[in-house]
Amino acid sequence: MPEASSDRVTADVVVIGGGLIGAASAWRLAVAGLDVAVVVGEPGAGASRVAAGMLAPVSETTFTEEALLALNLASMRRYPEFVAEVSQASGLPSGFRPGPTISVAYNADDAARLGVLADYLSRLGLESQRLTSREARGVEPLLAPTIRGGLLVPGDASCDNRVLLDALAVAGDRAGVRTVPGFVHHVVTAADRVTGVVLADGSPITAGAVVLANGAWAGQITGIPPVPVRPIKGQILRLDPGRFPQPGVVVRAFTRGTEVYLVPRDGGRELVVGATVEELGFDHRVTAGGVYELLRDARLAVPMSSEYVLAETSVGYRPGTPDNAPVLGHGGMDGLVLATGHYRNGVLLTPVTADIVAEVVLHDRVPAVAEPFGLARFVRSLQIGVASELKETHT
Numbered sequence: 001m002p003e004a005s006s007d008r009v010t011a012d013v014v015v016i017g018g019g020l021i022g023a024a025s026a027w028r029l030a031v032a033g034l035d036v037a038v039v040v041g042e043p044g045a046g047a048s049r050v051a052a053g054m055l056a057p058v059s060e061t062t063f064t065e066e067a068l069l070a071l072n073l074a075s076m077r078r079y080p081e082f083v084a085e086v087s088q089a090s091g092l093p094s095g096f097r098p099g100p101t102i103s104v105a106y107n108a109d110d111a112a113r114l115g116v117l118a119d120y121l122s123r124l125g126l127e128s129q130r131l132t133s134r135e136a137r138g139v140e141p142l143l144a145p146t147i148r149g150g151l152l153v154p155g156d157a158s159c160d161n162r163v164l165l166d167a168l169a170v171a172g173d174r175a176g177v178r179t180v181p182g183f184v185h186h187v188v189t190a191a192d193r194v195t196g197v198v199l200a201d202g203s204p205i206t207a208g209a210v211v212l213a214n215g216a217w218a219g220q221i222t223g224i225p226p227v228p229v230r231p232i233k234g235q236i237l238r239l240d241p242g243r244f245p246q247p248g249v250v251v252r253a254f255t256r257g258t259e260v261y262l263v264p265r266d267g268g269r270e271l272v273v274g275a276t277v278e279e280l281g282f283d284h285r286v287t288a289g290g291v292y293e294l295l296r297d298a299r300l301a302v303p304m305s306s307e308y309v310l311a312e313t314s315v316g317y318r319p320g321t322p323d324n325a326p327v328l329g330h331g332g333m334d335g336l337v338l339a340t341g342h343y344r345n346g347v348l349l350t351p352v353t354a355d356i357v358a359e360v361v362l363h364d365r366v367p368a369v370a371e372p373f374g375l376a377r378f379v380r381s382l383q384i385g386v387a388s389e390l391k392e393t394h395t
């Protein structure tokens with residue numbers, strides 16, 4: 001336990017975490033007139049700078065996750081207005097790039113899988129269009145001639161997450177958000193209500209509300225009910241196309257049973273290729289195998305990508321939860337607000353999460369869109385799990 005320091009900071013709200021979710025929430029709260037302090041540990045260490053910035057609620061739809069799909073679509077609908085506001089408030093570009101996204105298949109099995117996805121999307125009433133190989137290459141001429149067809153999703157877009165994060169930092173700064181460097185050690189409570197946080201160096205920050213927005217590290221804060229978030233490692237690459245052409249649209253590819261995505265940036269300056277999904281905890285190693293597989297699969301979909309320069313390799317940690325959906329709303333004690341567990345959808349869910357946080361902090365109200373994502377769902381499933389285990393043991 002750190003020793004207390006006498007340098008006391010006070011704020012209406014402390015936001016733990018300066019990634020996209022924390023920065024957007026802090027900005028919204030400051031614009032609403034609150035005095036907001038954001039505690040930022042290691043700038044750039046979180047998923048917000050590492051991610052590719054795909055906004056793919058439809059292309060990344062996963063079977064049985066319809067509740068999450070509804071939240072993802074709600075956030076996607078807010079994106080154009082959200083980025084316009086961020087740009088206006090910061091005077092900076094937002095990094096938003098409208099769709100479409102194209103998904104393609106490499107072999108017959110991959111094509112069958114794409115077909116199953118297309119049928120599922122159509123049953124859900126989501127807009128997508130099956131394409132022959134020739135049609136897919138009409139949309140994106142850099143696709144390999146050997147691909148077995150594609151699926152066009154007009155609404156799925158992308159946003160350069162680094163550009164957006166920089167713009168949000170300036171917008172927050174202009175609205176009066178204070179950045180406090182450091183790591184939160186624990187949340188302080190009195191009579192079941194939060195009264196602030198203490199940093200690892202012992203400095204306290206007194207506040208009436210605390211927003212937990214530190215992604216994969218959310219489970220490490222003590223003094224609060226446990227939040228079931230674990231880090232899910234992703235290795236990701238940034239390629240520099242140089243003088244070579246790069247895809248004009250986001251390309252997702254099923255390649256021999258694995259998945260890869262290629263996300264181009266405006267002006268042809270960067271192609272982001274991602275990402276591995278690894279249950280390895282906070283393992284920061286970029287591995288030869290991880291890089292090899294991403295480059296191999298990118299090349300199968302877009303052969304031209306082999307000509308690009310490998311400009312950056314990085315590792316990020318997705319904040320995963322037991323059901324892959326975020327944890328939003330009340331945190332089990334007065335004044336504690338949860339905004340974490342966004343897993344594969346952090347960039348996409350930034351606008352809706354910031355609105356939810358603002359609603360909970362300002363009006364003590366959980367909006368309907370956030371209701372399925374409370375912490376209580378895990379408490380319930382834990383109780384059911386324990387109860388059935390006990391029953392099995394005693395019968």
Ligand code: GLY
Pocket residue numbers: 054060234274275318343344345
């Ligand atoms: N949504 C992309 C990823 O998590 O890799």
